Amino acid sequence: MSSEINKESPFIGSKVILRSIELSDLDAIMEHWNTYEMRIGMGRYIPHSRTEREEWIKKTHEEMKKQESYSFAVIEKDTEEFLGVGALRKVNNINRSASMSVAIYNLENHGKGFGTDAVKCFLKIGFNVLNLHRIELHVYEFLESGRHVYEKLGFKEVGVRRKASFIAGRYVDDLIMDILEDEFREKYPI
Numbered sequence: 001m002s003s004e005i006n007k008e009s010p011f012i013g014s015k016v017i018l019r020s021i022e023l024s025d026l027d028a029i030m031e032h033w034n035t036y037e038m039r040i041g042m043g044r045y046i047p048h049s050r051t052e053r054e055e056w057i058k059k060t061h062e063e064m065k066k067q068e069s070y071s072f073a074v075i076e077k078d079t080e081e082f083l084g085v086g087a088l089r090k091v092n093n094i095n096r097s098a099s100m101s102v103a104i105y106n107l108e109n110h111g112k113g114f115g116t117d118a119v120k121c122f123l124k125i126g127f128n129v130l131n132l133h134r135i136e137l138h139v140y141e142f143l144e145s146g147r148h149v150y151e152k153l154g155f156k157e158v159g160v161r162r163k164a165s166f167i168a169g170r171y172v173d174d175l176i177m178d179i180l181e182d183e184f185r186e187k188y189p190i
């Protein structure tokens with residue numbers, strides 16, 4: 001093994017950077033957070049108020065201090081535009097596991113490689129910064145682009161909560177995907 005330290009920041013990808021979510025992001029968040037497509041993708045489709053989102057931002061800071069969850073804003077590297085958020089939540093220090101989620105808010109920004117790059121950054125943070133052993137995520141069966149991105153980056157489908165969620169008038173499967181530390185290291189050697 002080389003004794004050299006990899007000095008590439010896991011918070012900086014090829015297209016996005018991750019940084020703390022700030023109250024000054026509220027305008028950008030509210031612009032797309034309540035669109036029906038976003039609400040459906042997140043599985044909570046009752047719109048949120050600005051005050052609720054403001055409290056949520058503060059909560060992410062508290063959770064980070066307690067080392068329970070790590071939420072970051074996803075920012076476009078070139079333009080510094082706010083693209084969305086992602087998180088490693090429910091960090092369990094005994095099992096060394098966490099649950100990941102990533103959302104690019106504006107549909108016009110989908111399909112440009114931002115989601116893939118952001119998930120890659122979260123994996124690097126999870127395995128190389130937080131020293132996790134396993135990262136899990138939940139994705140609805142109909143979110144085909146998300147499933148594709150996660151599989152491409154090494155996640156495996158390991159379970160199905162059948163017809164577990166009632167979304168847009170029908171029950172849908174909630175897929176569980178995960179990736180282990182060894183599988184990540186094989187794909188992204190340090």
Ligand SMILES: CC(C)(COP(=O)(O)OP(=O)(O)OC[C@H]1O[C@@H](n2cnc3c(N)ncnc32)[C@H](O)[C@@H]1OP(=O)(O)O)[C@@H](O)C(=O)NCCC(=O)NCCS
Pocket residue numbers: 038041042100101102103104105109110111112113114115116117137138139143144145146147148149152
């Ligand atoms: C899931 C999400 C983060 C992906 O972000 P994104 O920026 O659009 O992703 P990318 O542009 O990096 O990649 C999209 C990939 O999906 C593929 N794709 C698009 N539509 C697809 C479909 N119907 N079936 C299969 N693959 C599809 C694209 O071809 C692309 O793959 P490629 O790079 O190998 O060609 C984004 O769609 C999102 O925020 N959705 C709403 C929130 C959400 O659903 N989050 C997931 C909950 S865990």
